[in-house]
Amino acid sequence: AAFREASLRGWEYAMNHHEEMIDYILSLQGAKERGLTRESLQFEAAEMARLVIPTVVEIGHMNPGRWEKMAQTYKDLGLIQKTRPVKDFIYSPEPPPVGRYVLMAFAIAFAVFLAIFLVFFLLNRTLKREVERKTKQLKSELDQRTIAEAALRESEEKFRLLATNATDVIWTLDKAGRFTYVSPSVEKLRGYTPQEVMNQSLEQALCPDSFRVAQEVMAAAVKAATEGRLPDKKLISLEQPCKTGASVWTEASVSLNFDAAGGFCGFVGVSRDITERIKLSEAMQRAQKLESIGVLAGGIAHDFNNLLGGVFGYMDLARESLAEKNQQAAQAMLANAMFVFERARALTQQLLTFSKGGVPVRKTTSLEPMIRTSTRFALSGSNLTGGFSIAPDLWPCDCDTNQIGQVIDNIVINAIQATPSGGRIDVTAENVRFSADSPAPRRQGDRFVRISFRDYGIGIPGSILEKIFDPFFTTKEKGHGLGLATSYSIVNRHGGWIDVESQPGKVTVFHVYLPASAAAVDSALKTGTTARHSGHGTVLIMDDEAFVRDLLCEFLRGMGYDVLRAEDGAQAVDIVRGAPREGRKISLSILDLTVPGGMGGQEAAARIREIEPGAMIVASSGYSDDPIMADPGKAGFDGSLSKPYVAGDVGVVMEQLLGQRKAPGAG
Secondary structure, three states, X not given: OHHHHXXXXXXXXXXXXXXXXXXXXXXXXXXXXXXXXXXXXXXXXXXXXXXXXXXOOOOOOOOHHHHHHHHHHHHHHOOOOOOOOHHHHOOOOOOOOHHHHHHHHHHHHHHHHHHHHHHHHHHHHHHHHHHHHHHHHHHHHHHHHHHHHXXXXXXXXXXXXXXXXXXXXXXXXXXXXXXXXXXXOHHHHHOOOXXXXXXXXXXXXXXXXXXXXXXXXXHHHHHHHHOOOOOOOOEEEEEEEOOOOOEEEEEEEEEEEEOOOOOEEEEEXXXXXXXHHXXXXXXXXXXXXXXXXXXXXXXXXXXXXXXXXXXXXXXXXXXXXXHOOOHHHHHHHXXXXXXXXXXXXXXXXXXXXXXXXXXXXXXXXXXXXXXXXXHHHHHOOOOEEEEEEEOXXXXXEEEOHHHHHHHHHHHHHHHHHHOOOOEEXXXXXXXXXXXXXXXXXXXXXXXXXXXXXXXXOOOOOOOOHHHOOOOOOOOOOXXXXXXXXXXXXXXXXXXXEEEEEEEOOOEEEEEEEEEEOXXXXXHHHHHOOOOOXXXXXXXXXXXOOHHHHHHHHHHHHHOOOEEEEEOOHHHHHHHHHHOHHHOOOEEEEEEEOOOOOOOOHHHHHHHHHHHOOOOOEEEEEOOOOOHHHHOHHHXXXXXXXXXXXOHHHHHHHHHHHHOOOOOOOOO
16 A cells, blocks of 8 residues: 555656656666667656646546556556556545535535525515506506596496487497497387397488488598598488388488597487478478469469460451451551460460470571561560671571570560660570580580570679579569579470579670581571462361361361361271272371370371371370470371461471372362
8 A cells, every 4th residue: 555655656746747757767777778868758758647637637546447558558568567457556545524515515505595585685676666666557547547437437327318318319330331329219200219220221221212312421421531531511311211101301410430549430420300390391392382383373374365465456457457458457467466376375385395394396497587586576565675696607406496486585584674774685696616625515516506695784693693594483573483494494405505694783694505407497497488388189187176177177278188077086097997988098197196085196196007007197286295296207107286286387297298299189
């Protein structure tokens, strides 16, 4: 053991004093002879130090494998004969006392515990402060929420009381149009409970027309909100069905509803029962209409009485002239009587046009004679004079001369009434074409005739300018409010329109626009005269009024025709069926369209064509609103003849249909 300890210490000293050991070995006898040099010894010392590594492993505690390697190296160098077990050369000093390690472990554990304690202490202190802060914040929020909830409960209670006791119905809709709330008052209004209404769609809650109105208003409001505009708040009248099957009228105020984030979420509205108001308004309108009809009847009776007075007066003068054998004066008086008669006929046409919207019976006409004649007649007896400026190349128009005469008459009378102190009215007529920038529906290149009436009377205030064409609207005590309304209707049915411009106290101008015709005007129509027609053949006339048959018969006989008469359509069909047996060939039939209690002209015409497919048939009626009169060809007729009859009109029809061919002879 002592040797082992001495060996280990020797090794330790040698490993720590390389150069001293090298000097000692080189000083030994025979060192040089064995080839030992300082460099070789330094190398061996370095290798031995690397092998032992005393700075890492304490001498004596080295790996046993290293000792075995060293022993084997010594044996290979011949320094020893054999190796021995290395356990005898392992240095095993006594282990250190256990208390030292325990103390060190305790110190480390205490230090760790102290560090952990300090960390937890600091965290606890920070957490406590944060908890106190959060507690104060939550308490403040809780107080605010308590106050808000109390205010909300109070507001909800007020709303509940308001909604429960209000007579108006408060409701909300979601974006899909489903009810999300309906106040209890709906049950009193419509008979449905709020829950029943909430199970209805908006379409079920409104009558069809009102549903379309509501859709349009809501869509417009949503569009405005989408575009960033504030929707206009509107009151809309809506009809709603009741549980009893009846309906009520409500006036609804509708607004957009937004959620807390400002997003659109539906609609909110209030509906008020206005059924009684609607009924009262309708009753007032009926009363006003009855009053207007009374005024109208009085005005028409007055006008008609004046016209009849003119007819009888001129006829009486004509009779006196004939008694005095003054034929020229008699003819002049009869001509005047016929002109007044035309005005009376136009008045009846005006009533038909207004009451049923008479379809114009159009003919290609030169407007100049009609403009001058109608204006002068309307001005007769007034304190206004007329001035004319009519383009010499004025385009013809396809128009109903009676109806356009009414328009001129009404506008001129309006000018007379607007100029009580007298003056003049200037009438101009000219051709106009519209350019590309003209307002719709006027297209570029459209040809119109513009007739303008300019008076210098009191004018029309701007506040009523848009109402002057409304039926029954009048500012005159004795007016019936139909003149301008009828004129507007007539011109509109001719495909034209009326413009008005006025400077109160200075001037008013009515512009009448009529579509120009591409057809040529018959010379007789252009001059306003009618050549007397003559012909021969057999004409069948059917009318339920005996005096009408007699009058038409005289007109036709005066033109050279034989005449057969029938009281209704059935008798007319029998006459046509029996004509061949009697050796007759009927050239033309004039059939009245309306026969009370009997076969009318349309049915009779169809049956006559079954007997005689090539028969020539003219429709006749006193109703200008009958579409057959405006377009006889569409109904299978060859022409039309309006009542009351005038010889000139009958002659024109006969000339048009029989004048271009030789009429068949008759017995």
